[in-house]
Amino acid sequence: MTPLWLSHFTSTSSIGCGLDQTLSALRQCRSGLAPCAFETVDLATFIGEVAHVDEVRLPTRLAEFDCRNNRLALLGLEQDGFADAVRAAIARYGAQRVGLFLGTSTSGILQTELAYRRRDPVSGALPADFVYATTHNTFSVADFTRRYFGLTGPAVAVSSACSSSAKVFASARRMMAVGLIDAALVGGVHSLCLTTLYGFNSLGLVSAHTCRPFDAQRDGISIGEAAAFALLERTPKHLDAGSVLLLGTGESSDAYHMSSPRPDGLGARMAMQDALTMAELKADEIDYIHLHGTATQSNDAVEGKAVHAVFGPGTPCSSTKAATGHTLGAAGGVGAVICALTLQHGLVPAGLNVQQLDATLNLDYVLENRDQPVARVLSNSFGFGGTNCSLVFGRAGNP
Numbered sequence: 507m508t509p510l511w512l513s514h515f516t517s518t519s520s521i522g523c524g525l526d527q528t529l530s531a532l533r534q535c536r537s538g539l540a541p542c543a544f545e546t547v548d549l550a551t552f553i554g555e556v557a558h559v560d561e562v563r564l565p566t567r568l569a570e571f572d573c574r575n576n577r578l579a580l581l582g583l584e585q586d587g588f589a590d591a592v593r594a595a596i597a598r599y600g601a602q603r604v605g606l607f608l609g610t611s612t613s614g615i616l617q618t619e620l621a622y623r624r625r626d627p628v629s630g631a632l633p634a635d636f637v638y639a640t641t642h643n644t645f646s647v648a649d650f651t652r653r654y655f656g657l658t659g660p661a662v663a664v665s666s667a668c669s670s671s672a673k674v675f676a677s678a679r680r681m682m683a684v685g686l687i688d689a690a691l692v693g694g695v696h697s698l699c700l701t702t703l704y705g706f707n708s709l710g711l712v713s714a715h716t717c718r719p720f721d722a723q724r725d726g727i728s729i730g731e732a733a734a735f736a737l738l739e740r741t742p743k744h745l746d747a748g749s750v751l752l753l754g755t756g757e758s759s760d761a762y763h764m765s766s767p768r769p770d771g772l773g774a775r776m777a778m779q780d781a782l783t784m785a786e787l788k789a790d791e792i793d794y795i796h797l798h799g800t801a802t803q804s805n806d807a808v809e810g811k812a813v814h815a816v817f818g819p820g821t822p823c824s825s826t827k828a829a830t831g832h833t834l835g836a837a838g839g840v841g842a843v844i845c846a847l848t849l850q851h852g853l854v855p856a857g858l859n860v861q862q863l864d865a866t867l868n869l870d871y872v873l874e875n876r877d878q879p880v881a882r883v884l885s886n887s888f889g890f891g892g893t894n895c896s897l898v899f900g901r902a903g904n905p
Contacts, residue, residue, distance in 0.1 A: 507784050509751040509900070510679060511741045514591035516582060517843035519732035519830045520554030524585035529847050532855045535875065537829045539716045539728050544698050545616075549707055552716045554730025554831025555698060556581070564650075571650040573614035573641040575697040579651060582695065582733025591737055592655055595689045605687035606661040607678045608648045609670025609694035611835030613663075616699035617641035647695050659687055665835065667889030668798070670694055671734065672838025675897055676755035678738055693735030694839035702729055702834065709765065711802055717832070719799035719825035719857055720806050720871050722864040727800050730831020734839030736846075747903030750846040753882065754785030760892020766804055768892060771812030777894040778816045781884060785898040789817045792898070793878075794854050796841045796885040799825020800832050809886065810867030824857035824872040838887035842897060845883045849901040852879050 516524060520538025521531035531538065539552040562577035583589045596604055621636035640646055648663040662677060664670045671694020678690035706712045706729060713726035741751060757780065760773035767774070782789060795817065798809055806825075813823060826844055833840055848854060854876040863871055881904040885897045 509741050509753050510738045512736045512750040513739045514588055515736040515843050515846050516586040516588040517734040517840055518582040518585055520556055520730050521829050535856055535858055537858055539831055547703050550714045551712045552728045556731055570637050571640045573617040575614040575647055575695055576650045578697045578733045579647050579695045588735055592691055599688040601657050602659045603688045604657055605659050605681055605690040606648055606652050606657055607674035607690055607692045609664045609674050609835050610647050611696050612699055612702055613644045614641040614646050615701050619700050666893040668834050668837050669887040669889035669893045669895040670835040672887035672895035672897055676757055679755055690738040692738055694836035695733045696731055696833050696835040698731045716859050717801035717828050718859045719801040719827055720864055721860045722862045724801040726802055727832045730833045732833035732836040732840050734836055734843050745902045748850055749902040750849050751900050751902055753900045754781040754898035756780030756896040758894045762892050765890050767808040771808045773892050773894045774812035775815050777896040781896040781898045792821055792882050792884050793880045794883045795821055795823035796845050797823050797825040798886040798888045799827055810869055814868055819868045820870055822854050822870050822872050826855055828858035841885040845885045845899045848880050848883055852877055
């Protein structure tokens with residue numbers, strides 16, 4: 507593929523709002539996970555909550571979109587000058603030529619959860635001020651963002667579980683390749699809600715501790731929330747060395763089980779290999795792998811097996827979910843931004859909270875930060891139902 511330029515990007519999660527705070531947390535090996543005190547949830551678990559989300563106020567003209575998910579989206583969009591960069595792109599290309607592709611999982615379902623508490627005691631009717639279409643609806647965050655910027659081009663919400671905000675890069679790439687758009691706002695937003703916390707707990711997938719990806723005694727995920735965005739543009743002729751490029755995307759679908767990954771890791775291998783093929787790279791040309799690494803026994807085992815099959819034991823890799831929590835529909839976007847920071851700053855981030863590395867997986871899992879030149883990275887995102895996506899990013903100026 508022709509590389510695409512990540513001209514701007516930003517991430518807001520429990521480890522910080524914006525790039526400076528995110529990079530600082532990675533350098534300090536600081537986790538944003540804390541004992542769950544969200545809303546009325548009564549679970550012994552840790553979560554990655556973004557501070558001050560409920561203090562965000564949406565513009566009056568978009569008041570009907572008010573929900574935690576869209577407040578988090580706005581908080582993220584306003585970091586690092588990202589909103590100004592989008593407006594500048596609109597001025598360059600036109601509102602109809604900037605596409606919008608956002609991943610999410612449960613969207614604004616918390617608004618529905620809150621509305622059900624206020625049902626009419628006699629009729630059971632939901633309160634009149636509850637608007638499903640602009641809050642709970644999966645398309646809500648894309649619609650809100652589209653209206654916020656006045657975009658009139660293609661607008662898409664992708665909801666493929668935990669691969670959602672990785673797959674948006676592939677969707678945007680395809681639409682740019684056929685000439686329908688000249689730039690794309692991509693990313694993902696996932697906010698905390700009772701449905702995911704209690705739902706994953708009912709599946710036995712939530713850890714009572716801070717999650718431990720790739721630890722021998724890992725016992726489940728820690729759920730987080732985040733908003734992460736990137737602006738994709740065609741690569742200009744003259745680009746500063748160190749700029750971040752999208753080099754390849756790979757997607758596959760296991761269709762093996764509703765929630766469990768395929769045990770032999772075939773789908774994961776296919777996604778990684780397809781991303782490498784599109785980028786015209788060999789496995790040994792990847793300097794770092796940002797693992798999906800959820801800290802469940804099955805996910806880490808399958809991903810470890812797949813990574814070893816494609817890359818062997820020698821490529822540095824780690825999961826950052828012990829820092830941010832598993833941000834579900836936003837996880838791919840957060841991973842993409844962390845990869846971009848890795849490329850720009852030569853920081854290979856450590857996987858936190860590992861007490862005893864699972865030696866059966868035979869990977870070069872990074873336990874302490876490494877400062878080294880990084881030219882090309884791969885990021886994995888694997889979702890329920892076997893929706894797999896791998897992205898390859900590179901630093902401009904490398905052969």
